[in-house]
Amino acid sequence: MPFPDRPARARRLGAALWALTLAGPAHAWIPSLSAAQVGQARAEGDAMSVKEGGYVLGGYLLRAYNDDIILRPGSPEIDGVVISTPFERVRYETYLSHLEAKPMTGEQAAALARGLGGKLTFRVYSHSPYPVEEEEEQWQRAYRTDRVTFDEDRAKSYLDFYKPATLTVAGRTHTASPVLDGPYRDNFTLPSGEAESRNLGVVFYTFDARTLPTSGAFTLSFRDSRGQVYTLKGDLGQHR
Incomplete structure (x- = not known):
C-alpha cells in the first residue's frame, strides 16, 4: 500500500481507501451497536486487512471528487466524503489497527x-x-479577512478555514463543528x-444521532477552505 510512512488514518482517499465494491441496502443505520454487531464489524475490518484490495468503502462513500494523485485542472480540494456510522467506524478502525501493527482486541472494539x-x-x-x-x-x-480560531500547537494550514457543516433530515437542520486531522504532507x-x-488532511463532522431518524433522505452541506x-x-437507510 502506498505512503506507508504517513499515519494511515490521514492518507488521501484516492491513494489508500479507493475500493468501491458496493454493498446492498442496509435499510437503517444503527446508532448503538450490539455485541454481535461489534463482532461483525470487527470481523469485516480484520478480513479486509489481509486483502490486496485494501479497505472497502462500498456504499459508505457518498461521493469521490478526485480518485488519484494527479492534480487535474479545476479539480476541487475535496477528494471524497464518507458517511461513517458506528458500524463503519469500528470496521475502519479495526482495519487501520492492522496497518499500524496494533490489531484491535475485542475489548477495544467494544469500548x-x-x-x-x-x-x-x-x-x-x-x-x-x-x-x-x-x-x-x-x-x-486568508486570515486577514477571516480571523479563524486555530490550534497554535498544530501547523497552520488550509484546514483551519473549514467551518461548521449542516445536516438536514426529516425537515430539521443540525449543525456540527469541524474536527481536524492534519495537516500531513504528500507528493502530488x-x-x-x-x-x-502539498498538505492534506481529514475533516470530521459529527452529529448527535439521538435527534436523527435511522432512515430517510438527508442533505449534507459544507464549505471548503476557500468557501x-x-x-x-x-438516504440514511442505505448505510448500516
Whole structure:
C-alpha cells in the first residue's frame, strides 16, 4: 500500500481507501451497536486487512471528487466524503489497527463502539489548493479577512478555514463543528508530470444521532477552505 510512512488514518482517499465494491441496502443505520454487531464489524475490518484490495468503502462513500494523485485542472480540494456510522467506524478502525501493527482486541472494539454510540460522522478527505511553500503566505492572506480560531500547537494550514457543516433530515437542520486531522504532507503529480508537495488532511463532522431518524433522505452541506459549497444527498437507510 502506498505512503506507508504517513499515519494511515490521514492518507488521501484516492491513494489508500479507493475500493468501491458496493454493498446492498442496509435499510437503517444503527446508532448503538450490539455485541454481535461489534463482532461483525470487527470481523469485516480484520478480513479486509489481509486483502490486496485494501479497505472497502462500498456504499459508505457518498461521493469521490478526485480518485488519484494527479492534480487535474479545476479539480476541487475535496477528494471524497464518507458517511461513517458506528458500524463503519469500528470496521475502519479495526482495519487501520492492522496497518499500524496494533490489531484491535475485542475489548477495544467494544469500548470504541460504546464511545461511538449515538453519533453519526462524515469524513471529508481533502488536500491543500496550494503548494507547501505557499501555504504560510496564503494562510496569512486568508486570515486577514477571516480571523479563524486555530490550534497554535498544530501547523497552520488550509484546514483551519473549514467551518461548521449542516445536516438536514426529516425537515430539521443540525449543525456540527469541524474536527481536524492534519495537516500531513504528500507528493502530488502536476499535469506536466512534475511532482509537487502539498498538505492534506481529514475533516470530521459529527452529529448527535439521538435527534436523527435511522432512515430517510438527508442533505449534507459544507464549505471548503476557500468557501466553495459542497452539497451531498443520500438516504440514511442505505448505510448500516
